[in-house]
Amino acid sequence: QKEVEQNSGPLSVPEGAIASLNCTYSDRGSQSFFWYRQYSGKSPELIMSIYSNGDKEDGRFTAQLNKASQYVSLLIRDSQPSDSATYLCASRLRSSGDKLTFGTGTRLAVRP
Amino acid sequence: DTGVSQDPRHKITKRGQNVTFRCDPISEHNRLYWYRQTLGQGPEFLTYFQNEAQLEKSRLLSDRFSAERPKGSFSTLEIQRTEQGDSAMYLCASSAKGSYEQYFGPGTRLTVT
DSSP: OOSEEOOOOOEEEETTSOEEEEEEESOTTEEEEEEEEEOTTSOOEEEEEEOSSEEEEETTEEEEEETTTTEEEEEESSOOGGGOEEEEEEEEEGGGTTOEEEOOOEEEEEEO | OOOOEEEOSEEEEOTTOOEEEEEEOSTTOOEEEEEEEOTTSOOEEEEEEETTEEEEEOTTOOTTEEEEOTTSSOEEEEEOSOOGGGOEEEEEEEEOTTOOOOEEOOOEEEEEO
16 A cells, blocks of 8 residues: 555546545654645645644645545645646655655646 | 755766766755656655755665765765666755755756666
């Protein structure tokens, strides 16, 4: 079982819709979670970090964490074609220093 | 505040050659990380430094790989006797003291022919 799992997609949504990206993790020692956006051929760009159960909102983005279910999600409201990218979920284990463990990413396509 | 920079951005080398990559972190970020990413995969951790101390190395980092951060500022990653399987994007990230958020540089794309 991979430490961080994501559906590879593609997830296709129409412009203006809410895109929901999901991520599960296997190690209950995971303490911090991050969402990165990666355009094709580019490096990952940090969008959100979340450390506590519940929701965290930043503009059109909302990260949700449920530690009991070992589940992290990212909601993108009013999706735009420019949001089309691969979204990477990453976790940091309390016991493994500062390294991040990434999922394989979910490709999002926003249709105009 | 400039971001993480990496040099070169692209490197093509022949199998068996040595290559060295450089990373300059965000100013005053005390932690620096190296990751490797291949097509269709997420970044995989290689090693990280806190100031000049190398605190962790992945099992992925064979003896052919070495990293340094001599003065706690920029870092270099050297790959000796490159193999075709080393072809990947090599990513550097940095984070500030007291923060777990890591910010990535543009990466160095290595192609071993």
